[in-house]
Amino acid sequence: MNFIADILLVAGAVGAGLYCHVLSRRLRNFTDLEKGVGGAVAMLSAQVDDLSKSVQGAQATAQGSVATLTDVSARAEKAARQLELLVASLHDLPKEQTAAAPANPFFVRQKRDAETRQ
Template sequence: MSFVIDFLLLAASGAACFYCWILSRRLRALTSTKAGIKTGIAALSRSTEDIQSAISESKRAAEVNAEQLSSLIDESDKKIPELESLLNQLSKVGVQAVNDTEAAVNKLVQVLSPHINEAKDSAAMLAESLNFDENDAAAPNSIRKSDNEAEVEATAPIKPKKDEEEVVFVNVNQESEIEGKVA
């Protein structure tokens, strides 16, 4: 029996040694993990501080930008009535320019109509005095009617002598366009 007790005692001491060996391994893993955890916690702490400083810096920059944007919005709100006034003035000036242009064209037509009619009559008298028939092949192109044209064109300029001023005839077709605008 003492032999059995010795064997049980030996088995219990072997089991205790095995249990101590397992605890030793776990304790070593825990201490190395503690160092790893400490390093990880320190890195996370530094990252948290960096993020907090970046957030506070971003908040300050956002506040500055918000103030600048607010001042720009206020300034643009003040400029809106001025721009509307300028737009109305430009619109009025545009309408006035159109009216003035139309009046000038009408006056020009009124002033030039008698001169154009006089030139037309003079051209007809000149053609008659030269005894050119409208279909005469010897007539200059400016007096002879072409087959497709219904009116006489008096567009050929007369070459002046050295001391005379240059004379330019107005196209008779243009005169009819001007008369059409008057009516």
Template sequence: MGILADIAIGSGALLAAAYCMLLSRRLRAFTRLDGDVGRAIALLSKQVDQLTQALSAAEAGSAARERVLREQITAAEQAARRLELLMAADRPHAGKTTAAPPSADWSDASAEFEPLDRARAPEQRLRMTRTRTGTRA
């Protein structure tokens, strides 16, 4: 009986030693992982800073491009208005049978006369020209 008790105690000690070795290996792996995780976090933080700087540079560049594009759109709209005015003024008068002097169209004093606002002048002239020539309003 004493020999069986000694064998049980010996085997328990061997199992405890094996378990301690297993825990020791896990602890070393965790320590290495902690160092690797710290390096990974530092690397990710640096990348976030770089991406933030790149994003702010891209925003500044897009704001400048937006301003230039808006100016170009405004210039294009003004050019389109001028072209519409030129096309409307150059279009032959549909439905007229007799040729009247060009001043005859504009010489009649109408009650609809109102001074042109400088900012809206091209649209108002185009509207008046279309009304007088009978084209689309």
């Protein structure tokens, strides 16, 4: 009876050892930097770094655009104020009488011009 219990105990220990060996191989492959999750984490970390650099570049560009737009907007407002003053000053001018419109607004070459050129 003791002999059978010892055989079962040894068989269980060998089975547990094989299980641990297989599990160790799987974990080693799982955390491998080239193929497993470790590689995926390393790749994602590099992509996050690239993305953060791109975001910083986009923020710098956006800040430059905001500064340019602010300057252009201020110049446009200044020009609008000047135009308003000019239009207001035009209302103060006396109305001039306009010249009579010509009877024939089209240019017609006369015959003597054609004869003198020949």
